[in-house]
Amino acid sequence: MKRQEPAESLAMRLRLLKRPSFVAAHEELARQAERDGWPHIEYLGRLVEREITERSQRRIERLRKGAGLPEDKTRGALKVEKLPPKVRRQVPALCEGSFLHRAENVLAFGLPGRGKTHLMAAIGHELVHRGYAVLFTRTGWSSACWPPSESSPSIASSSGWTPTTR
């Protein structure tokens, strides 16, 4: 027995399953599949691939918004030639984020204007780009702004540290 799905209810169900890229792309890809004679499995494969790619893009975008990093202090804008050679050599490895897996801290010391904040923010941007959750916070704080309310749930819950509600 042939079962014809009304298109709207399919989109609705895909939405219920939280597959936004399926919702957006399944019709367009289906037309392409018919035109080019893709086997069913290839159609499904391409749809899944799109969902995965866009999901990671959405995640990074969400992390970027939640990180609170100064937007202009990127790695591209960092004047690496001004950094002491010992520090400069460590930048690529720090941007990879392996120190996070070892729960290592990164401590930057120096007099004002040496680029500590820019360096850390630049590493932060790179980490977000690789899918790590980052939260940048200035500590010239008062109790009114600490703990930071913008903290991403993943940081707060995984550290066992609960932000107070305000």
Next chain:
Amino acid sequence: MILDDLGYGQQDREEMEVLFSFLSERYERRSVMITSNVVFSQWDQIFKNPLTTMAAIDRLVHHAIILELVGPSVREEEAKAARRGHRDEPPAAAETMA
């Protein structure tokens, strides 16, 4: 978690305690990145109590990468360059200095 400019401004006792318990919580579990222009020997200004200070530093540096940003102020150099205008090229010697 990046804590920018630790030690800037005065923190009261309660804030210091939140900071200390936060660092203890993260110790050996999650990374913390910190920038500060206060050297460790003056951290008792942040934590008030010498024992707390010692405990905090101990945990922070146990697994840590320490970056010392020595050298001239980038900000100051940029301000000077801006005042000079664009006609002057920066001195070549500045590039080769270690």
